[in-house]
Amino acid sequence: MEDFSPHTRFRFPDEPDAIELRAFTHGLQPATVPSMMEHFTEDWRRFGVDAWNKVPNHWAPDSDDTVGWWTLPTYLGDEFIAPLLGAPHGSCILQPHVHWTVQCLLSAPEVRDRGAEILLPDTAFPSVLHSVQQWDDLQSFRPQIVPSTEENRVHREALLNAIGPNTAMVALSHVGFTTGARLPTSFLQRVAERAHAHDALVLLDGYHAAGSMPVDVTALGCDLYVGGLLKEGCGSSGNTFLYIRNGLELTPRLTGWFGDAAPFEFRQSPEPHPDVRRRFLGGTTAVAPMYHAVEGVRILLDLGLDTVRAHSLRLTDLAIERVDSADLSLRSPRRPAARSAMILLEVPDAHKLTAHLKAQHIYTDSRQNEVVRMAPFLWNTEADVHTTFDHIEGALASGAYRHTSVSTSGPVT
Numbered sequence: 001m002e003d004f005s006p007h008t009r010f011r012f013p014d015e016p017d018a019i020e021l022r023a024f025t026h027g028l029q030p031a032t033v034p035s036m037m038e039h040f041t042e043d044w045r046r047f048g049v050d051a052w053n054k055v056p057n058h059w060a061p062d063s064d065d066t067v068g069w070w071t072l073p074t075y076l077g078d079e080f081i082a083p084l085l086g087a088p089h090g091s092c093i094l095q096p097h098v099h100w101t102v103q104c105l106l107s108a109p110e111v112r113d114r115g116a117e118i119l120l121p122d123t124a125f126p127s128v129l130h131s132v133q134q135w136d137d138l139q140s141f142r143p144q145i146v147p148s149t150e151e152n153r154v155h156r157e158a159l160l161n162a163i164g165p166n167t168a169m170v171a172l173s174h175v176g177f178t179t180g181a182r183l184p185t186s187f188l189q190r191v192a193e194r195a196h197a198h199d200a201l202v203l204l205d206g207y208h209a210a211g212s213m214p215v216d217v218t219a220l221g222c223d224l225y226v227g228g229l230l231k232e233g234c235g236s237s238g239n240t241f242l243y244i245r246n247g248l249e250l251t252p253r254l255t256g257w258f259g260d261a262a263p264f265e266f267r268q269s270p271e272p273h274p275d276v277r278r279r280f281l282g283g284t285t286a287v288a289p290m291y292h293a294v295e296g297v298r299i300l301l302d303l304g305l306d307t308v309r310a311h312s313l314r315l316t317d318l319a320i321e322r323v324d325s326a327d328l329s330l331r332s333p334r335r336p337a338a339r340s341a342m343i344l345l346e347v348p349d350a351h352k353l354t355a356h357l358k359a360q361h362i363y364t365d366s367r368q369n370e371v372v373r374m375a376p377f378l379w380n381t382e383a384d385v386h387t388t389f390d391h392i393e394g395a396l397a398s399g400a401y402r403h404t405s406v407s408t409s410g411p412v413t
């Protein structure tokens with residue numbers, strides 16, 4: 001990516017030597033975000049209530065499309081999320097968080113009608129794993145949770161074998177958030193084939209996949225794909241998305257008047273919106289997050305997801321070389337095809353090593369005090385990877401990092 005100048009595309013922390021390697025938690029801020037937020041405050045001031053119907057199209061200033069706050073969730077779904085997922089026009093919508101979308105799905109009788117079991121691995125993210133267990137009593141779903149392998153990865157054969165006539169939905173993470181392991185397309189296609197043979201749905205959670213690599217929901221064969229824009233997508237919170245396969249009928253009971261067919265008629269009884277994706281709206285949509293939602297996606301699409309992926313692989317290749325030469329153990333997959341944008345390395349006292357690196361303005365994170373996670377991403381260079389590993393090797397050699405105190409300012413690392 002020789003012609004990519006990250007400093008014109010992104011805004012960096014104040015320290016000039018900062019190396020931000022936590023794209024898996026929150027990406028850097030795109031350079032256009034301050035002006036988009038200024039547009040929000042100005043649209044609110046200038047147009048007031050009428051902004052719901054029409055505001056200038058800041059998202060595509062050169063286009064003839066008109067846009068209003070009312071239509072932004074589907075407009076941005078069509079213009080930015082669909083290309084990110086290789087999805088057709090009319091199939092994607094912005095959502096507030098994955099948790100909400102999963103709850104909506106579980107409330108739809110069309111899911112329950114397909115079977116009594118929701119099948120998922122124990123490595124699924126809590127927004128999915130906990131939601132399924134919480135709906136257990138209400139919809140009389142039985143969560144069928146497949147234990148992971150010793151390496152904490154999805155047990156593929158066990159999962160495939162568990163799909164059967166009682167399966168209503170199979171829910172899988174495209175990339176495992178604790179391992180960085182990416183499920184192969186061929187496996188996901190087999191899951192879809194088997195699930196569809198039993199009239200079950202396939203839901204993929206693509207947080208950590210969408211935005212860091214090309215995704216093609218049609219080729220994957222899934223019915224539903226969720227993910228968020230906070231991390232590799234470089235938006236901020238309040239912006240996730242849902243793709244729904246064309247023709248799939250769902251009438252979530254957890255829906256709101258924004259998902260109604262005639263919201264401003266204020267009828268006594270609800271009527272689902274004819275556009276299925278709109279039924280996943282709840283009450284009044286939060287508008288401000290949509291002003292920064294897709295500024296990172298704009299950069300990703302502009303560069304091309306193939307280019308983004310090639311850059312990410314080059315940097316993680318280099319990181320793995322440094323892991324090997326330092327004689328450290330890699331906890332994430334080694335094969336490029338099985339990798340996501342993050343790598344995990346095993347180190348003693350990982351929390352302290354992360355704190356030590358942070359004091360040098362190198363931002364990684366740690367889990368279970370056993371592994372350091374890092375994702376050298378768009379704005380990082382080979383020099384960033386070398387600097388990071390020079391510090392890691394130095395710290396491990398001297399052991400002095402073990403005296404670093406770990407900040408207790410909050411739970412987020």
Ligand SMILES: Cc1ncc(COP(=O)(O)O)c(C=O)c1O
Binds near residue numbers: 098100
């Ligand atoms: C795989 C995965 N799914 C979902 C989420 C977040 O879900 P929500 O939007 O409900 O906060 C995360 C956040 O880290 C994640 O890693």
